[in-house]
Amino acid sequence: MIAAVSFLFVLVAVAVSLMGCTDTGGVADDSAATTTTTTTNTITTECHDFGFDLVDLTSSESEGLTAPADPDCFYSVTIDALLDAGLMNYSWIPHSKSNENAPSGAFVYKKADGTLLYKKIVSNPSSDAALQFSCQKPLVLETVQHTEELSKGTGCFNDTVSLASKPFVDYSTFAWVRFSTMPAGGFVYQLKGTGALVVHEVSS
Structure with a gap:
């Protein structure tokens, strides 16, 4: 319950600037690591995709x-x-x-x-996975509809992260979300420590 409340609280305060990233084909690339300073936190995150x-x-x-x-x-x-x-x-x-x-x-x-x-x-880390997910991207809610869609996803699917490999080890909670601007949907994750939200979108 605490995790769910925390996730929904961050939904309201989601205007946090995160890192840019590039697709590395599922392999961690140290050169893609980016440090971004927010008003309260410094975040260093490697770019990962998965399938x-x-x-x-x-x-x-x-x-x-x-x-x-x-x-x-x-x-x-x-x-x-x-x-x-x-x-x-x-x-x-x-x-x-x-x-x-x-x-x-x-x-x-x-x-x-x-x-x-x-x-x-x-x-399945290979490129022929049935569902391929993009590198993490900062979650930006540009409209009221996006906020409602995120609220729906967290209400239906919010859970703690169980996988212990990268990039999941950096996340605390997650939910499946289908934004109107997405062709197929994706997983929204809450970063440990900062509480910021990132999204991995289905790319195939």
Whole structure:
């Protein structure tokens, strides 16, 4: 509860300037490290991107996973490969609401026939990952709509970070967010120490 309140508090005070970054293909690049001074903090962060594959779970493997009851926590599928598979809407299930078969979390998809399909995420650092995420970018909320979209994401999906590798070790809490300016969505993370927010957007 404290983490969730902290994350939502930062939502209101999110006008923090962070670092620029460049895509390094999933490999940390010391030359891309940038130090940015804010009014209260000095932040040094390396640029990282990452990727996940989506692996179908069987009905038995998905036992204990529950799709969000609130229909507002679902978004329209926009990735062609998923649309071609007959998947119409999706939502995110963070690790704290998952099971041992999907320890890092899973996406749940509504099919055209109304049934559900659960896909766990599995780390894949190569360029052929099903979901490739950009390097971290400073989160900038330019409109009231963006603020509402962030509030929706944190309300539906806020959780603590469980992964202990870069870049996740630098983050405390996170949520899946689909901004209207994003083609597919992304993860918003809260930096440890500073409380600033960054976003890794789906780039493929």
